[in-house]
Every structure is written in structure tokens, then in C-alpha cells.
Amino acid sequence: MHPSSDSGASNTAHNGPVTPPDQSARFTDALEKVRPLLEMQPPLADSMLAEALQIAAVSSLGLGLLDDAESYWRRAIAANPGFVDAYMNLGTLLNGLNRLRDKEVLFRQLLAVRPDLADVHNQLGSMLQDQGRLAEAEASYRQASLVEPDRAEFHYNLGVVLRPLGRWHDAAQAYQRAVELSPGMVMGYSNLGNVLKELGHLREAEAAYRQALALRADYHVAKFGLAILLISMGRFQEGWRLYEERHANPRSMQHKTQKVINRPPWRGEALAGKKLLVWQEGGLGDAIQFGRYFSWLKAQGAAEIAFACAPALHRLFAAVEGVDVVLAHEAGWAGSANYDYWTSLLSAPLYSGTTMETIPPPVRLKLDPSLIEAWRVRLAELPAGRRIGLVWKGNVLHQNDANRSLRSLATLAPLWRISGISFVSLQKGEGEDEGNAPPVGQPLLHLGSDAVDMADSAAIVAQLDLVICVDTSIAHLAASLGTPCWVMLPAEEIDWRWMHERTDSPWYPDTIRLFRQPLDGTWPTVVEQVRQACAEAFVA
Template structure:
């Protein structure tokens, strides 16, 4: 008669030879004779698992583990069975115990990591992957998976180290290249595109890799490359809403507004419940509120849609409703620079200067803000004691902003500070005579040592400026006496001398609405008793080549080198008529009579529903009665101009 060990050996031979029915019969007879024989329980359990009888297999393997708890092989096989039955938590527990019994087994550490990851035990999974790489440092897969978990945990430096090692070990590991690219993107590494491009080659069916490559190109402003990658993503996954949204944005940036709208409408047909899609569509529908309302119906707390609707209401001059929405957007996301920046513009337009200045400081955190922070190490001056110390005031945003807010420089000096001023080179001659300013530097020139720094548009906050305390004494800038005398002689003669400016910087957001263009001003040229002088520089000047101008008009642009020349000319004029752009601020700062032509939704500094400006006492404001109605503005200006010219006769 065979011994127990001999019977087990025969049963195992039958089992491995695929003669499962004979093996099962023999395992059964062994267990009938010795019900608690752990090896027989273990082997019979494996056979049952092979045959798909998982519940019976779990019972047999569980009994084997109970009888021999220190046997790691039993626990590993029971763990695999738990995985097969959809219980990764139980599997992880068995693998973990087995690994404690056999700590140098990569075959236990690696599946432990997978099971732990399935049940959200990230730290345990990471530790198990790392244990695997210590035991077998030449394995790429655990190295890659460790890197992926580290990336998800925000531990970018460690993730990069692991993922770089993974692609060295296995250069064809597409997933590792993909996650390496995403991690490199986080630190803006120049190798990002190369890593993601390699992932795209190795993962030809992976839409997400193409989406991430498109996102990198988009963030870098490479619109064409972004469009190509995103189209590739959509070819694999036509309903990928992230790719559709980004493709629409890229096409809009590249000037393909039509495709952008078609892409978004495709997205919204597939996913009418995507608030992001409705919000993105609203960007192609200036003035319309429909898509924004749809976005908020889907997601009432969509911060972008809230701010977008609030901005549209602001442009419709519905300020109370606009501010309510802005307040809601800020409450939802108090740390959002965009939400506070948007609210600042509505507050300032409404005349709430203190609240507006406070929110205005968020501008440096806005992704597409036109000026980047100066990056100076000196602290920002916010209005504290400064007597006996030195401060650098520096330009930001446009030249008009610099001219408007340089008025604060003498006030800083009046507090006992030594004041240095840094501006664009074309402003240096104009600002050199500013009272209290010790020296004016062109941007890029070496600077002396200083204790404090402050951007010009942060000065109103530092002085807690309210409408009733705007420092409005003019002139606070003066023309160079020699230049002014030369221009006075050149422009001498009869008639009302009127300077004209009709366009601003076309790269400025909203310039299309604020710049009327030369054609709109043409009725003014028919007003008798006036001599007109073109002060227009920049892109708007080329409009002159397309129009026949009357003898009463003289173009002075060819003789204007900088703002000091413009100031000298304005000092010799009776009136400056300008759109909302830098020369308007210059005329106001010089105390020259100024008429400003404003759109229906003007820039915040001109406030609402008033014909005067607290910033410029010599200014008169002419506003569009309705959006786009420049004809109404021109008619009013022409009538006023005729009256003024007649008064000189």
C-alpha cells in the first residue's frame, strides 16, 4: 500500500500531466483518509481553481493556510484566488503576510503592489513596487508603476527619477514615456514634447497620450501642433470631451473660429451636460448670454461661467447683477486670481475704488495678464512709513496706465522717500521733470540700490484712493519748454487747433470696441473754423493712406519721436479729441482740454453715466448711447466742436 507522500506524489504527477479527473479522485481519497493534510488541501484547491470552481478552491486553500500559516506559497496562491474572485483587499492581505514570511521575493512584492493599488492603498502599493525594484533592480515594470504612483502623489522629482530609469531599462515602455512626459510638463522641462511624442509612437491606440501632447503644444502657444495632436486624439476617441474643448480653444487661438464653434457644437451634441463646453462656446458668442446660462444650468457653481456672465452683465452696464455674480465666483474659489481680477474691474467701474484696488492686486496671478511680475526681491510698498528710504516705482501694462498713475510719484516723495522711476524708453524724456523723482530709468538700464518697490498701478491702493480723494491736480506733467516753443511757432495761425487720435493698440483686449477708427471721425473734419492735426501713431496710422484728407488736416506723426514730442504738440493745441488710449491720458495729465470718445462699455477708469472724469479735470467724456453706435458719438462731438469753434469767431 502507498504511503501518504507517495499518494500525493502520484496525484501531483496526474495533475501536472493534465489528467485532472484522476488527480481529483486521488486528492479526494487522500483527504478522506487524512482530512487535515495541508499539502493535499493546497493542491486540491489549486486543481479546483483551474477547473473554475473558485468557491470550493477558496475553502480548500483557506484550510491549508490555517493549518500552515507560515507557508508563503499557500498564501500567495490564496491571494491569486482572491484576486480572481474580485476581492483585491483580501488578496493584498495574503500577499502582505506572505512577503513578511519571504521578504526577498519579487514574485510576492509585485502582485502585492497591484492588489493594494486596486483598493486605493497607495502608500502600500508604492512601498511594494519599491521593494520589488530593490530585490530586482533590472525590472522596468515595477519601476514604471512606482513612478506613476509618485506622479499621482505630486512627488514629481521622485517620479521623474523612477520613470527615467524605467525607460532606460525598457525603451519601448509607452506608458512610462507617457507619464514621464506629463511629469516633465509639470516642471516645464524642454524634454516634455520629446517624451510625449515617443509615447504617442509607442501607444498608437492611446488617445490620452495625444491629448496630453496637444495640451503641451497649446500651453506653449504652438497652435498648429496642438491642433494636429488633438485631431489624432479625437480620431481614436471621437467623444473625448477634453480633446474637443482644447481643440476648439486651439483653433480659436489660430484664427479658426468657425472650426472652433463646430467642434464645440459637436461636443455639446455628444455631451449636452458639459458645463465646460457651454462656457467655451460662450467665448465665441460675444455679447450673448445663452451659452453661459446653459453652463450654469448644468453646473451652478461653474466659476468660469459665473465670471463670464458677470463680465457680460458688466458690459451691459448691469453692474449690480454683475457684482452679485462676481461675489459668488469669489466665494466659490477665494484663491482664484481670475475671479478676483474680474471682480476688481466691475468694482472700479462702479466707483468702489477701495474694494477694486484690493481685488486688483490679484492681477499677477491671472494666466493671460499682459504684464508679468517684475520679479524684484525688494518688498512691495503698500503705504507704510517710508521717510528716509528709497523706492523704485515701475511701469506695468500700457503707456496710458503709466501716464495716468505716475501722478502718485510726487506723493510718495512727499512722504520723505527718495523716488526712482523705471519706465519704457519712450516715456523717459516726458517723466524726467516730474517733481520729487530723483532719477528716471529706461527698462533694462542698471538700477541703483533701493529699499522698496511698487508697480504704478498698486499706488492707488497704497494711498487708499477713493473717488473723492483722487489726486487730480493738473498739470502734473509738463512739456519740454524748448520743444513746446518750437511747436507753438510751427502751429501758429487762426482757427481752433484740434489734435485727433482714433485708434489704440490692436493687441489690447477689447480694442475693437474702444477704437472708432478714422472713418468715424471724418464728420468732424467738416466743422468750419477748425484746423486738425493727426497725432495718431502705430497701426491706426495706416488708415490715412486709404482716405483723402481735407486741407484742414495735417498729419504730424512723422515728426513725433516719443511722448515728449506729443506733449509739446498738445501744449500748443486748443483741444485734443481722442479714443481711449495713451494720448488721451497724456492730454489729461498736461491739463490740455480733452474730449474722450468712449464705447458703451468703457474701461473702468472712465466710470459710468458721467461726462466728466475725477482723474482729469479738463476732460469731457462722449459716450456711445448704445453698443457700437459711434455715429451718435460723432454727431454729438461735431455739434460741440462747432459751438466751440464759433465761440472763437
């Protein structure tokens, strides 16, 4: 596998190892005995001198004399350029000192002499990978697999770096070879499933995930991968059941939430007369998309339903049917003992028995008329004609933001050529600076910075003719308000809720239209499709 940092001298980076007295005496004695050999005239033969220098280096390291140890190992290498142990020991020392560039130079020096050392190629690949130098890491991993083609971990590591390079087919081949060589490699099957899913080979991806789970039933990464794959294929019954097991993963936020709340999780028990604490899971968009289940939960007879969520959602959900109380997360923690159960909205599809045919309608959002009026005044600054809202970037902390967000507002420039349309920036956070100062020739009314929360954003969106956005919370907000929304989806790691190949969404059948970037495509291609659709929809 992708090797972790070397051990050994790694904890000597600052002051050297702490050597027990008896060990210290042994190292001192060894050093005193070997030093005369290093000064012999005539000198020892190169191979013997290198061995003596190796003893001196190890003894110096044991005494915490790191500079001396390095010097001895370098002299050993000079005496015997093929002395592999000296290179490896010095490499361990350099790693512990965080001198990674020196270690890289050392390993390349060794490989120039001994190109047959597959493990060294692999370690060099790991170093380069950790530094984000993926193309160079690929070359090293490939060389390792050429030297020893039957080592499964080399093919696995190759797959790991090929995926972020966008080499999906090559990554699939690398993972496939890895599991052929090592049929028990759980991570290999799981990662193979991830890549096959991106390639659109959904049945093969499912088989890979299931093989990983057959080998290790509690491998949460594969279980989660299979869950979202099945949900994205519309196979809700098994998909939501597997998705619920995210709570069992000790690394998951859901597992940590359970620890904090310290109340029984709701698993479909009768709610008549019970008090239920609903905890926001995921981002703002998740809360809005699954807010449709509040009315269903209330219909189960719950005496009180409290929603603990981000401040940006408080005003929006205060008037949502089924929500009795809206709380800050801190208040939710503090008052959790007052509730019989806690749950996440993303658990509701499982316990409500939701199928593709029975997805509830979007949450009904009731907006304050005074808020609508306040934003109507701002929108009145625009000339007569159609109004289209824009969001080109999502939350930079999102795991797939590098793919889902546009690089800049300028990517949308083709839209400005459509006559009779005014554009409104709803951008929050990343990208606000562009909204405030759009390039010359890109007229834009930027309102995002003035929107305090999602209630403000909703009051704006409700007065627009269309929203064009990347995959972010505004898509769910617009669609729930009944405002048509066109979502531009990335080529890689498309969120499961948008399913596969569809241009519509069963979650928002009347409002969402999807524009998908091909796996090897670019954003300008998608933007041009959106421009053409706009021209057809709004230009007489």
C-alpha cells in the same frame, strides 16, 4: 471645457513614437498574426475585418509606421462606417501630424453617420474655435448641447465663442446654464461676471465674481475682474485692495517684476529717509494718469524717488514734482539694490486711502519753453482758427485695441465738414501712414511722426484748443495739461478708469468728456455725436 489638443499620437508627428524593444516585439508579432486575416478569401465579415484592421493600425502606430496606420484605419472605416474607435484613433493621429483639415473632414464624416456623438461635436467645435471660425464652432457646440443638454462644459464652450461674436446676451445665458448644471465651475462664474459687466448688470456681475472666489479664493482672474469692477463703480476701498493682489498672480507682469527687482515691495510702510524705486506699470497713459501720486509719495518723507519708465516718458517726467531721478528700466534693474522699496504708481491709491472724493489733481507737467516754441513754428503753418488734435488708433499690442481703435482715418470724415477748424494728427505708430497721406478732402497737419517722445507730444497738445481721440495715452496727456479732451470709447471692454455711463471723469473733472459707443452700436454713430458737439462748441 474647451478641450485641449488630443494626446496620444500628438508626439508622433515627425518620426513616430520611440517604442521600447519589448513593446516593438509585441507590435511586430501582433501585426504578423493579423495580416493573414486581412487577406482571407472569402474576406472576413465587415465588422470582423474592421476589428482586424484596427489591430493592424494600432500595431503599425506602435512601430512608427504612420502611413500604414492611417491606411489601416481608413480601411477599417470603409469596412464599418460606424466604427467610432477607428475614427477617433485616426483623428488623434491626424492631430499629431497637424493635419487639422483632414481631421475636420474625418469628424464631419463620422457625425454624418453618428450625429448622436455629443463629444465629437464638442471636439469639432474646439478645432473650429482654435482656427478662429467662431460661427462654425458655435454651431458645433450647440449641437453638442442639444444631444446632451445636461453637460455643463458644452454650454460653457458655447459662451466662450458667443462673447467674441458680440452675442453678449446669448453668452450670458450659456454661462448661466453652465453654472446651473455645474455649481462648482469657477471659470463659468468668472466668465459670467465678465459678460454681465459688459451688459451693464453690475450687481449681478459682482455676485458672479464673488461666487467664483467663494469656490476658489485664489482664482486670480475672478479676483482681478472683481477688483476692476469695484473700482469702475467708485468703490475704491475694496477695489484697490483686491487690485493690489495682482502681484500674487504668478502669470502677472507685476509678479515677474518683483522677481526681477528683488527688493521689498512697498506696502504703506513709513518712507521717511527711505529710497523708493517706482516702476512703470502698464502703458504710457497709466504712468501719466497716476503720476499725480509722485508728489504725495514725496510728501511721505522719501529721501529719493526714482522712476524707471519707458524712454518716451523720460523728458516729460524729469521735471515732475516728487521725481528725483528718471531711469531706463535696465538701469532700474541694475541699481535696484540701492533702494529700500519698490512700488508701482497704481498701488498708490490704496496706500494713500484715495476715495472718489479725494482723487488728487492730475500731475503738473512742466514743459520746456524752447520745445513749445519749436512746435509753435510748426503749428503756424495752419490757417487762423481753432486747432483740434486727433488720434484714431492706439497701440496695436493693447489687448482691446481691435475694439478701441478706429479702422481708419476715414471714419472721422464727418469732422471735416466743420468750418473754421484745422486738424492736427498726433498719431504715432499704427496709423501714421494715414496721417502722412490723408485722403483727398481730409486736410490734416500730421505732426505725430516728428514727435520723438511724450514731451514733444505735450508741447503740441498744450497749444491746441481740443483733442479728440480714442482711449489712448494722449487722452491722459491732454487732460493733465489742461487741454480739453473728448474721448471716444468702444462698446466692449471699456477700461475701468472711465467708469460706467458717465460723460465725464472724476480723474479729470474739468477736461475730459466721454462719448460712448452703445453695446450694439458703431463708430460712425459716435463720430456724428462728436461732430455735432464740435459744431455747437466752435461754430458761431
